[in-house]
Amino acid sequence: MSAAIPDPDRLRDVIVVGGGLAGLTAAYRLRERDVLVLEAGARAGGRVCSVLHDGVPLNLGAHMFSGPGTPVGDLVAELGLTRTPIRGALMAMSLGGKLVQGRPELWPLRLPMSLPARASFARMGLRLRRGAARMARAMADGTDATFEDHRTLAEFIGPLHPQVSVMLAALTERSGGDPASMSAGHALRSFTNVWSGQAPGANLTGGSQRMIDALVDAIGPARVLTQAPVTHVQNMGDHVCVDLAGTRLRARRCIVCTPAPITRRILSGLPEACTAALGQIAYGPFLSVALGVRGAAPWRGAYALATPGAPFSVMFDQGTGLDTGGLSSLMLFRGAAGAAELAALTDDTLTQLAQRQLQGLFPGAALRIEATQIARWPHGAPVALPGRAALQAPLQMPLGRIALAGDYFHSPNMAAAILSADRAVALTRAEPEPLASGPDARWSRAS
Template structure:
């Protein structure tokens, strides 16, 4: 069987990995293998330009690393606290937060993040009756219903909105915070429900290959090549259409028996064409982000891995990672590397600035947050246009309908990638592996 994998991001590569022994596989990627994953040298050391770690709770990334023999290269970030830039300074985030939502009021009380009124409103969660069913709500509505607007806007939005480069007032609770929805089902009080969240089996929450996440892509591409997978990576080989029945990938009119389409949503809709019933993909909004990496000849605040910035602060930056605290091997002792993020859905200010102006603005804000003037020894700007799909309420139903339509119109075509069932690396790997099974078997498989 000949299978085309269209898109060489981690989802497409994971699909190729599972297909390599059962099919003759060709990966089409006109830009760069790895897609949103990129590790390059910064001041002589490999430093990630995008993702810098993956969750271990969703096991697919760790599993894939093990299959590639990378297990001994995996390292956990240094343990450190996180902070919030609020009330004119960096406030440590309290213990006991689950995606920013409190499972303990004591910690909240001690932090200066909420006002006395905000704290009192948060405590009402313990006595309020059950409100609206959480699954159809936005994340913000779910949290504001239980804990009030301050917890929603000062704690949950910076974290959950930050992960997705979106606004929790638009992101679907069931889609991006299923843990919170499950907690509302466990108890009338969300706080008490969160206390009952099953504990993970211990071990680090995040891991990454020591030479950066790009190492995963590099190992995958090498092993796939050794297994005979063909890579077509010239821009001229970009796929333009995928037609039904016999899957033909244009402009290379090569017949394929099946295809995994692991391109961004809008591209996927274009490739499959107007008759495939996938127009809804065009309606999945995306957010663009930029990431400034900067190094300094001075150490960073100790034991702090970074800070988040609530949107009410009206800053350009959305978050700052004290990267060389988190990953000590990214810099020499006494020096430091930070990664500052900007840009989210509907906030295009960062995209409109050129690299120099952007770096100046973000360094100025960083200096204000730390209360020092900063002179970097090097800076690098990484731009990630449309990299973050926004999962609005109802996204899961939209995905189910699109998949149903594809399986009817193109039975040997399967979709994969960050658009569908999670945008983290482990979820993208899971979607690639699922799509590989669907394309190879030509039938639906148990949903992941």
């Protein structure tokens, strides 16, 4: 435990289970009350994580922060933090020893590909561009949850040349899944966010961890308990019981912000439809290797470099807007099934793979890896499978004095985590609705 076990005789206002971004945001909004955050891991923050090396942030998780007028940007400003604009192209690709940037539609003309592969890539790019434009309209009018929810991305695009299939998989792994399983809408929302004029083209100055540290400081470090795994949460009429390491804590309300499979395991007495919906939320693993690299930076100018066919499918240049004194901050990333395979390797082996990949991408460059940080995220991101929209209503059923939050409520990003926390806080401030019952129970108007 990071602190003494809390007093079991104390009736708190709110207990927040899960200290990721959703849980910390909820506790921050409720900081004027008697609130306690319980986080099973050794640190709070979840996938919002970075470390400093020689004053340069090495990011291991979420790293792109949107600006004012967005949930993330507004919280950044409220916490007194600043953003550093990303310089260079948001997307680039390396294939067969050639690196291309600029408009993705022109890549098939510049990458070393056969004529059939070029034609396949062009067809894929056209489908994605048109789909992303339609998704942008759906996001504007609030119908994006059901847009292209009935089929997979692979079905939406159609047959692809094998070489192009590998490229598409490298691009979609950032969303945690593969084209044959994720819904087309899930993937198109991600492409829309990157291609739109509202793309979150900035990093958090000082590293992503600064947001977590600021939230914990505002809540009060003594009220954020790490290494505190919760085993059971249950409505008890006029309060909620939370079991922790053999101790039963009590609160008037509880907000559960754990990944959906954990939420389903620790909550009892849920409506059958809600339990079933939680069980249908799929997750893809992530694996991140953050590197502090000395030497020339031949990758400079490309923030996200897709590397299909390599051990790590994408490389992020995290220091494009910083004066890092010659130290580059890179993050090599793998998602979905590839991440699960890499996660079984030792840290030394992963570091060697990362070094070989850099040497292969930039032969002849004099590079020295000075620092390495590795993160394995088994629940990297929720992946919307076809039919995901039908789960939303049962996920938002009234649960008495308990409310749920997490990025599985909408999209695998920081904005979704913050918005779900705000919804849970609104439910917590309102008079608790009776626990929904029956498979057809309606969800809360507060949703």
